[in-house]
Amino acid sequence: MTIHEDITAVDELDLLGDENAVDVELVVLDLAGTTVRDDGLVERAFVLAAERAGIAPEGEARDTALRYVRDTMGQSKIEVFRALTGDEEAAQRANAEFEAAYAELVAEVGVEAIPGAVETIRELRGAGVAVVLTTGFAPATRDAIIDALGWHDLADATLTPAEAGRGRPHPDLPLTAVLRTGASSVDAIVVVGDTASDIGSGVNAGAGLVVGVLTGAHDRDALEAAGADEIIDSVADLLELLGLDRHDG
Known part of the structure:
Protein backbone atom coordinates (compact mmCIF):
# COMPACT_ATOMS: atom_id res chain seq x y z
CA MET A 1 0.00 0.00 0.00
CA THR A 2 1.51 3.32 -1.06
CA ILE A 3 0.56 6.95 -1.22
CA HIS A 4 -0.06 8.48 -4.62
CA GLU A 5 3.25 10.02 -5.74
CA ASP A 6 1.98 12.90 -7.89
CA ILE A 7 -0.16 14.84 -5.41
CA THR A 8 -0.19 18.57 -6.01
CA ALA A 9 -3.34 19.68 -4.18
CA VAL A 10 -5.65 18.36 -1.49
CA ASP A 11 -8.30 17.43 -4.07
CA GLU A 12 -5.80 14.98 -5.49
CA LEU A 13 -4.84 13.46 -2.15
CA ASP A 14 -5.55 9.77 -2.49
CA LEU A 15 -4.58 6.31 -1.35
CA LEU A 16 -3.85 3.14 -3.30
CA GLY A 54 -1.66 -3.36 46.24
CA ILE A 55 -1.22 -5.21 42.96
CA ALA A 56 2.32 -6.40 42.17
CA PRO A 57 3.73 -3.64 44.38
CA GLU A 58 7.39 -4.69 44.21
CA GLY A 59 10.02 -7.19 43.10
CA GLU A 60 9.64 -9.75 40.33
CA ALA A 61 5.84 -9.51 40.27
CA ARG A 62 6.02 -5.79 39.54
CA ASP A 63 8.70 -6.29 36.87
CA THR A 64 6.54 -8.88 35.15
CA ALA A 65 3.49 -6.61 35.33
CA LEU A 66 5.49 -3.67 33.99
CA ARG A 67 6.63 -5.73 31.01
CA TYR A 68 3.00 -6.53 30.29
CA VAL A 69 2.13 -2.84 30.49
CA ARG A 70 4.88 -2.07 27.95
CA ASP A 71 3.78 -4.85 25.63
CA THR A 72 0.15 -3.71 25.73
CA MET A 73 0.86 0.01 25.50
CA GLY A 74 -1.97 1.73 23.66
CA GLN A 75 -4.66 -0.64 24.91
CA SER A 76 -7.47 0.34 27.25
CA LYS A 77 -5.94 0.65 30.70
CA ILE A 78 -8.91 -0.96 32.45
CA GLU A 79 -8.49 -4.01 30.21
CA VAL A 80 -4.79 -4.12 31.09
CA PHE A 81 -5.62 -4.08 34.80
CA ARG A 82 -8.28 -6.74 34.32
CA ALA A 83 -5.69 -8.98 32.70
CA LEU A 84 -3.17 -8.34 35.46
CA THR A 85 -5.53 -8.84 38.39
CA GLY A 86 -8.13 -11.30 37.15
CA ASP A 87 -10.57 -9.52 39.41
CA GLU A 88 -13.00 -6.78 38.40
CA GLU A 89 -13.00 -4.97 41.74
CA ALA A 90 -9.22 -4.97 41.94
CA ALA A 91 -8.96 -3.85 38.31
CA GLN A 92 -11.34 -0.94 38.86
CA ARG A 93 -9.44 0.10 41.99
CA ALA A 94 -6.09 -0.05 40.20
CA ASN A 95 -7.46 1.83 37.20
CA ALA A 96 -8.77 4.61 39.44
CA GLU A 97 -5.37 4.83 41.11
CA PHE A 98 -3.71 4.97 37.69
CA GLU A 99 -5.94 7.83 36.58
CA ALA A 100 -5.20 9.75 39.78
CA ALA A 101 -1.46 9.09 39.53
CA TYR A 102 -1.28 10.12 35.88
CA ALA A 103 -3.16 13.35 36.59
CA GLU A 104 -0.77 14.06 39.47
CA LEU A 105 2.25 13.53 37.22
CA VAL A 106 0.79 15.74 34.50
CA ALA A 107 0.26 18.50 37.07
CA GLU A 108 3.74 17.97 38.52
CA VAL A 109 5.93 17.65 35.44
CA GLY A 110 3.58 18.74 32.66
CA VAL A 111 3.09 17.30 29.21
CA GLU A 112 4.44 18.43 25.87
CA ALA A 113 3.35 17.93 22.30
CA ILE A 114 5.54 15.96 19.93
CA PRO A 115 7.34 18.59 17.83
CA GLY A 116 5.29 19.31 14.74
CA ALA A 117 2.11 17.62 16.02
CA VAL A 118 0.04 20.78 16.40
CA GLU A 119 1.15 22.16 13.05
CA THR A 120 0.37 18.84 11.37
CA ILE A 121 -3.14 18.72 12.80
CA ARG A 122 -3.85 22.31 11.82
CA GLU A 123 -2.52 21.74 8.31
CA LEU A 124 -4.68 18.65 7.88
CA ARG A 125 -7.82 20.42 9.03
CA GLY A 126 -6.97 23.44 6.92
CA ALA A 127 -6.84 21.10 3.92
CA GLY A 128 -10.33 19.83 4.71
CA VAL A 129 -9.26 16.59 6.38
CA ALA A 130 -10.98 15.77 9.69
CA VAL A 131 -8.73 14.83 12.62
CA VAL A 132 -9.74 12.71 15.61
CA LEU A 133 -7.45 12.10 18.58
CA THR A 134 -7.79 8.69 20.27
CA THR A 135 -6.36 7.09 23.39
CA GLY A 136 -6.53 3.99 25.55
CA PHE A 137 -6.83 6.18 28.64
CA ALA A 138 -10.05 6.76 30.55
CA PRO A 139 -11.92 10.03 29.80
CA ALA A 140 -10.60 11.68 32.99
CA THR A 141 -7.00 10.98 32.00
CA ARG A 142 -7.63 12.12 28.43
CA ASP A 143 -9.15 15.32 29.77
CA ALA A 144 -6.14 15.98 32.01
CA ILE A 145 -3.87 15.80 28.96
CA ILE A 146 -6.11 17.95 26.77
CA ASP A 147 -6.50 20.52 29.57
CA ALA A 148 -2.75 20.70 30.20
CA LEU A 149 -2.02 21.24 26.51
CA GLY A 150 -4.96 23.54 25.82
CA TRP A 151 -6.04 21.30 22.95
CA HIS A 152 -9.81 21.64 23.41
CA ASP A 153 -10.41 22.95 19.88
CA LEU A 154 -7.39 21.47 18.12
CA ALA A 155 -9.05 18.37 16.65
CA ASP A 156 -12.56 17.56 15.47
CA ALA A 157 -13.02 15.10 18.35
CA THR A 158 -11.15 13.10 20.99
CA LEU A 159 -12.21 9.55 21.80
CA THR A 160 -11.55 7.00 24.54
CA PRO A 161 -12.67 3.36 24.74
CA ALA A 162 -15.42 4.45 27.15
CA GLU A 163 -16.94 6.47 24.30
CA ALA A 164 -16.28 4.01 21.49
CA GLY A 165 -17.02 0.57 22.96
CA ARG A 166 -13.87 -1.51 23.06
CA GLY A 167 -10.27 -0.39 23.21
CA ARG A 168 -7.40 -1.27 20.90
CA PRO A 169 -6.59 -3.43 19.06
CA HIS A 170 -10.32 -3.66 18.36
CA PRO A 171 -11.52 -1.40 15.53
CA ASP A 172 -14.01 0.57 17.63
CA LEU A 173 -12.02 3.81 18.02
CA PRO A 174 -11.35 4.38 14.29
CA LEU A 175 -14.86 3.28 13.36
CA THR A 176 -16.41 5.63 15.92
CA ALA A 177 -14.23 8.40 14.48
CA VAL A 178 -15.74 7.65 11.06
CA LEU A 179 -19.24 7.97 12.50
CA ARG A 180 -18.45 11.15 14.43
CA THR A 181 -16.95 12.94 11.43
CA GLY A 182 -19.17 11.58 8.69
CA ALA A 183 -16.31 10.13 6.65
CA SER A 184 -17.70 8.23 3.68
CA SER A 185 -15.82 4.95 4.16
CA VAL A 186 -13.03 3.25 6.07
CA ASP A 187 -10.95 3.40 2.89
CA ALA A 188 -10.85 7.17 3.33
CA ILE A 189 -9.20 7.10 6.78
CA VAL A 190 -5.58 7.10 7.88
CA VAL A 191 -4.76 5.68 11.33
CA VAL A 192 -1.50 6.76 12.98
CA GLY A 193 0.05 5.42 16.19
CA ASP A 194 3.21 4.42 18.02
CA THR A 195 2.18 0.99 19.34
CA ALA A 196 1.32 -2.41 17.92
CA SER A 197 -2.14 -1.97 19.42
CA ASP A 198 -2.65 1.29 17.50
CA ILE A 199 -1.62 -0.43 14.28
CA GLY A 200 -3.83 -3.43 15.00
CA SER A 201 -6.80 -1.19 15.57
CA GLY A 202 -6.31 0.51 12.20
CA VAL A 203 -5.83 -2.79 10.40
CA ASN A 204 -8.91 -4.29 12.04
CA ALA A 205 -10.95 -1.23 11.07
CA GLY A 206 -9.94 -1.65 7.44
CA ALA A 207 -8.33 1.78 7.28
CA GLY A 208 -7.05 2.86 3.88
CA LEU A 209 -3.63 3.54 5.37
CA VAL A 210 -2.11 2.56 8.72
CA VAL A 211 1.01 4.46 9.74
CA GLY A 212 3.43 3.76 12.56
CA VAL A 213 5.57 6.45 14.21
CA LEU A 214 8.84 5.92 16.07
CA THR A 215 8.36 8.46 18.86
CA GLY A 216 6.67 6.16 21.35
CA ALA A 217 6.54 2.75 22.95
CA HIS A 218 7.26 0.29 20.14
CA ASP A 219 10.03 0.01 17.58
CA ARG A 220 9.99 -0.47 13.83
CA ASP A 221 10.01 -4.27 14.01
CA ALA A 222 6.97 -4.33 16.32
CA LEU A 223 5.06 -1.85 14.16
CA GLU A 224 5.84 -3.75 10.97
CA ALA A 225 4.85 -7.05 12.57
CA ALA A 226 1.53 -5.50 13.62
CA GLY A 227 0.77 -4.63 9.99
CA ALA A 228 1.75 -0.99 9.50
CA ASP A 229 1.64 0.04 5.83
CA GLU A 230 4.14 2.85 6.36
CA ILE A 231 6.48 3.83 9.20
CA ILE A 232 7.72 7.38 9.70
CA ASP A 233 10.02 8.93 12.27
CA SER A 234 7.39 11.28 13.67
CA VAL A 235 3.89 12.63 13.15
CA ALA A 236 5.67 15.72 11.83
CA ASP A 237 6.49 13.64 8.72
CA LEU A 238 2.85 12.75 8.05
CA LEU A 239 2.12 15.73 5.81
CA GLU A 240 4.94 14.79 3.48
CA LEU A 241 3.80 11.18 3.41
CA LEU A 242 0.30 12.28 2.44
CA GLY A 243 1.54 14.80 -0.13
CA LEU A 244 0.47 17.81 1.91
CA ASP A 245 3.90 19.23 2.78
CA ARG A 246 3.38 22.73 1.48
CA HIS A 247 6.66 24.06 2.80
CA ASP A 248 8.77 22.43 0.10
CA GLY A 249 9.87 24.64 -2.76
Whole structure:
Protein backbone atom coordinates (compact mmCIF):
# COMPACT_ATOMS: atom_id res chain seq x y z
CA MET A 1 0.00 0.00 0.00
CA THR A 2 1.51 3.32 -1.06
CA ILE A 3 0.56 6.95 -1.22
CA HIS A 4 -0.06 8.48 -4.62
CA GLU A 5 3.25 10.02 -5.74
CA ASP A 6 1.98 12.90 -7.89
CA ILE A 7 -0.16 14.84 -5.41
CA THR A 8 -0.19 18.57 -6.01
CA ALA A 9 -3.34 19.68 -4.18
CA VAL A 10 -5.65 18.36 -1.49
CA ASP A 11 -8.30 17.43 -4.07
CA GLU A 12 -5.80 14.98 -5.49
CA LEU A 13 -4.84 13.46 -2.15
CA ASP A 14 -5.55 9.77 -2.49
CA LEU A 15 -4.58 6.31 -1.35
CA LEU A 16 -3.85 3.14 -3.30
CA GLY A 17 -2.66 4.73 -6.56
CA ASP A 18 -4.58 5.92 -9.61
CA GLU A 19 -6.90 3.05 -10.50
CA ASN A 20 -8.91 2.93 -7.28
CA ALA A 21 -8.02 6.30 -5.78
CA VAL A 22 -9.78 7.26 -2.55
CA ASP A 23 -9.67 10.75 -1.08
CA VAL A 24 -8.35 11.01 2.48
CA GLU A 25 -11.19 12.41 4.58
CA LEU A 26 -10.11 11.54 8.12
CA VAL A 27 -6.86 11.07 10.04
CA VAL A 28 -7.08 9.25 13.38
CA LEU A 29 -4.13 10.10 15.64
CA ASP A 30 -3.13 8.48 18.92
CA LEU A 31 -2.26 10.72 21.87
CA ALA A 32 0.57 9.51 24.16
CA GLY A 33 3.67 8.63 22.16
CA THR A 34 2.25 9.84 18.84
CA THR A 35 1.13 13.45 19.27
CA VAL A 36 2.07 13.87 22.95
CA ARG A 37 5.43 13.06 24.55
CA ASP A 38 5.15 10.17 26.99
CA ASP A 39 8.56 10.45 28.69
CA GLY A 40 7.75 7.43 30.81
CA LEU A 41 4.66 8.93 32.46
CA VAL A 42 2.51 5.87 31.76
CA GLU A 43 5.00 3.55 33.42
CA ARG A 44 5.50 5.90 36.36
CA ALA A 45 1.75 6.17 36.84
CA PHE A 46 1.42 2.39 36.68
CA VAL A 47 4.08 1.89 39.36
CA LEU A 48 2.29 4.33 41.64
CA ALA A 49 -1.07 2.68 40.94
CA ALA A 50 0.35 -0.79 41.63
CA GLU A 51 1.73 0.35 44.97
CA ARG A 52 -1.43 2.18 46.03
CA ALA A 53 -3.82 -0.54 44.88
CA GLY A 54 -1.66 -3.36 46.24
CA ILE A 55 -1.22 -5.21 42.96
CA ALA A 56 2.32 -6.40 42.17
CA PRO A 57 3.73 -3.64 44.38
CA GLU A 58 7.39 -4.69 44.21
CA GLY A 59 10.02 -7.19 43.10
CA GLU A 60 9.64 -9.75 40.33
CA ALA A 61 5.84 -9.51 40.27
CA ARG A 62 6.02 -5.79 39.54
CA ASP A 63 8.70 -6.29 36.87
CA THR A 64 6.54 -8.88 35.15
CA ALA A 65 3.49 -6.61 35.33
CA LEU A 66 5.49 -3.67 33.99
CA ARG A 67 6.63 -5.73 31.01
CA TYR A 68 3.00 -6.53 30.29
CA VAL A 69 2.13 -2.84 30.49
CA ARG A 70 4.88 -2.07 27.95
CA ASP A 71 3.78 -4.85 25.63
CA THR A 72 0.15 -3.71 25.73
CA MET A 73 0.86 0.01 25.50
CA GLY A 74 -1.97 1.73 23.66
CA GLN A 75 -4.66 -0.64 24.91
CA SER A 76 -7.47 0.34 27.25
CA LYS A 77 -5.94 0.65 30.70
CA ILE A 78 -8.91 -0.96 32.45
CA GLU A 79 -8.49 -4.01 30.21
CA VAL A 80 -4.79 -4.12 31.09
CA PHE A 81 -5.62 -4.08 34.80
CA ARG A 82 -8.28 -6.74 34.32
CA ALA A 83 -5.69 -8.98 32.70
CA LEU A 84 -3.17 -8.34 35.46
CA THR A 85 -5.53 -8.84 38.39
CA GLY A 86 -8.13 -11.30 37.15
CA ASP A 87 -10.57 -9.52 39.41
CA GLU A 88 -13.00 -6.78 38.40
CA GLU A 89 -13.00 -4.97 41.74
CA ALA A 90 -9.22 -4.97 41.94
CA ALA A 91 -8.96 -3.85 38.31
CA GLN A 92 -11.34 -0.94 38.86
CA ARG A 93 -9.44 0.10 41.99
CA ALA A 94 -6.09 -0.05 40.20
CA ASN A 95 -7.46 1.83 37.20
CA ALA A 96 -8.77 4.61 39.44
CA GLU A 97 -5.37 4.83 41.11
CA PHE A 98 -3.71 4.97 37.69
CA GLU A 99 -5.94 7.83 36.58
CA ALA A 100 -5.20 9.75 39.78
CA ALA A 101 -1.46 9.09 39.53
CA TYR A 102 -1.28 10.12 35.88
CA ALA A 103 -3.16 13.35 36.59
CA GLU A 104 -0.77 14.06 39.47
CA LEU A 105 2.25 13.53 37.22
CA VAL A 106 0.79 15.74 34.50
CA ALA A 107 0.26 18.50 37.07
CA GLU A 108 3.74 17.97 38.52
CA VAL A 109 5.93 17.65 35.44
CA GLY A 110 3.58 18.74 32.66
CA VAL A 111 3.09 17.30 29.21
CA GLU A 112 4.44 18.43 25.87
CA ALA A 113 3.35 17.93 22.30
CA ILE A 114 5.54 15.96 19.93
CA PRO A 115 7.34 18.59 17.83
CA GLY A 116 5.29 19.31 14.74
CA ALA A 117 2.11 17.62 16.02
CA VAL A 118 0.04 20.78 16.40
CA GLU A 119 1.15 22.16 13.05
CA THR A 120 0.37 18.84 11.37
CA ILE A 121 -3.14 18.72 12.80
CA ARG A 122 -3.85 22.31 11.82
CA GLU A 123 -2.52 21.74 8.31
CA LEU A 124 -4.68 18.65 7.88
CA ARG A 125 -7.82 20.42 9.03
CA GLY A 126 -6.97 23.44 6.92
CA ALA A 127 -6.84 21.10 3.92
CA GLY A 128 -10.33 19.83 4.71
CA VAL A 129 -9.26 16.59 6.38
CA ALA A 130 -10.98 15.77 9.69
CA VAL A 131 -8.73 14.83 12.62
CA VAL A 132 -9.74 12.71 15.61
CA LEU A 133 -7.45 12.10 18.58
CA THR A 134 -7.79 8.69 20.27
CA THR A 135 -6.36 7.09 23.39
CA GLY A 136 -6.53 3.99 25.55
CA PHE A 137 -6.83 6.18 28.64
CA ALA A 138 -10.05 6.76 30.55
CA PRO A 139 -11.92 10.03 29.80
CA ALA A 140 -10.60 11.68 32.99
CA THR A 141 -7.00 10.98 32.00
CA ARG A 142 -7.63 12.12 28.43
CA ASP A 143 -9.15 15.32 29.77
CA ALA A 144 -6.14 15.98 32.01
CA ILE A 145 -3.87 15.80 28.96
CA ILE A 146 -6.11 17.95 26.77
CA ASP A 147 -6.50 20.52 29.57
CA ALA A 148 -2.75 20.70 30.20
CA LEU A 149 -2.02 21.24 26.51
CA GLY A 150 -4.96 23.54 25.82
CA TRP A 151 -6.04 21.30 22.95
CA HIS A 152 -9.81 21.64 23.41
CA ASP A 153 -10.41 22.95 19.88
CA LEU A 154 -7.39 21.47 18.12
CA ALA A 155 -9.05 18.37 16.65
CA ASP A 156 -12.56 17.56 15.47
CA ALA A 157 -13.02 15.10 18.35
CA THR A 158 -11.15 13.10 20.99
CA LEU A 159 -12.21 9.55 21.80
CA THR A 160 -11.55 7.00 24.54
CA PRO A 161 -12.67 3.36 24.74
CA ALA A 162 -15.42 4.45 27.15
CA GLU A 163 -16.94 6.47 24.30
CA ALA A 164 -16.28 4.01 21.49
CA GLY A 165 -17.02 0.57 22.96
CA ARG A 166 -13.87 -1.51 23.06
CA GLY A 167 -10.27 -0.39 23.21
CA ARG A 168 -7.40 -1.27 20.90
CA PRO A 169 -6.59 -3.43 19.06
CA HIS A 170 -10.32 -3.66 18.36
CA PRO A 171 -11.52 -1.40 15.53
CA ASP A 172 -14.01 0.57 17.63
CA LEU A 173 -12.02 3.81 18.02
CA PRO A 174 -11.35 4.38 14.29
CA LEU A 175 -14.86 3.28 13.36
CA THR A 176 -16.41 5.63 15.92
CA ALA A 177 -14.23 8.40 14.48
CA VAL A 178 -15.74 7.65 11.06
CA LEU A 179 -19.24 7.97 12.50
CA ARG A 180 -18.45 11.15 14.43
CA THR A 181 -16.95 12.94 11.43
CA GLY A 182 -19.17 11.58 8.69
CA ALA A 183 -16.31 10.13 6.65
CA SER A 184 -17.70 8.23 3.68
CA SER A 185 -15.82 4.95 4.16
CA VAL A 186 -13.03 3.25 6.07
CA ASP A 187 -10.95 3.40 2.89
CA ALA A 188 -10.85 7.17 3.33
CA ILE A 189 -9.20 7.10 6.78
CA VAL A 190 -5.58 7.10 7.88
CA VAL A 191 -4.76 5.68 11.33
CA VAL A 192 -1.50 6.76 12.98
CA GLY A 193 0.05 5.42 16.19
CA ASP A 194 3.21 4.42 18.02
CA THR A 195 2.18 0.99 19.34
CA ALA A 196 1.32 -2.41 17.92
CA SER A 197 -2.14 -1.97 19.42
CA ASP A 198 -2.65 1.29 17.50
CA ILE A 199 -1.62 -0.43 14.28
CA GLY A 200 -3.83 -3.43 15.00
CA SER A 201 -6.80 -1.19 15.57
CA GLY A 202 -6.31 0.51 12.20
CA VAL A 203 -5.83 -2.79 10.40
CA ASN A 204 -8.91 -4.29 12.04
CA ALA A 205 -10.95 -1.23 11.07
CA GLY A 206 -9.94 -1.65 7.44
CA ALA A 207 -8.33 1.78 7.28
CA GLY A 208 -7.05 2.86 3.88
CA LEU A 209 -3.63 3.54 5.37
CA VAL A 210 -2.11 2.56 8.72
CA VAL A 211 1.01 4.46 9.74
CA GLY A 212 3.43 3.76 12.56
CA VAL A 213 5.57 6.45 14.21
CA LEU A 214 8.84 5.92 16.07
CA THR A 215 8.36 8.46 18.86
CA GLY A 216 6.67 6.16 21.35
CA ALA A 217 6.54 2.75 22.95
CA HIS A 218 7.26 0.29 20.14
CA ASP A 219 10.03 0.01 17.58
CA ARG A 220 9.99 -0.47 13.83
CA ASP A 221 10.01 -4.27 14.01
CA ALA A 222 6.97 -4.33 16.32
CA LEU A 223 5.06 -1.85 14.16
CA GLU A 224 5.84 -3.75 10.97
CA ALA A 225 4.85 -7.05 12.57
CA ALA A 226 1.53 -5.50 13.62
CA GLY A 227 0.77 -4.63 9.99
CA ALA A 228 1.75 -0.99 9.50
CA ASP A 229 1.64 0.04 5.83
CA GLU A 230 4.14 2.85 6.36
CA ILE A 231 6.48 3.83 9.20
CA ILE A 232 7.72 7.38 9.70
CA ASP A 233 10.02 8.93 12.27
CA SER A 234 7.39 11.28 13.67
CA VAL A 235 3.89 12.63 13.15
CA ALA A 236 5.67 15.72 11.83
CA ASP A 237 6.49 13.64 8.72
CA LEU A 238 2.85 12.75 8.05
CA LEU A 239 2.12 15.73 5.81
CA GLU A 240 4.94 14.79 3.48
CA LEU A 241 3.80 11.18 3.41
CA LEU A 242 0.30 12.28 2.44
CA GLY A 243 1.54 14.80 -0.13
CA LEU A 244 0.47 17.81 1.91
CA ASP A 245 3.90 19.23 2.78
CA ARG A 246 3.38 22.73 1.48
CA HIS A 247 6.66 24.06 2.80
CA ASP A 248 8.77 22.43 0.10
CA GLY A 249 9.87 24.64 -2.76
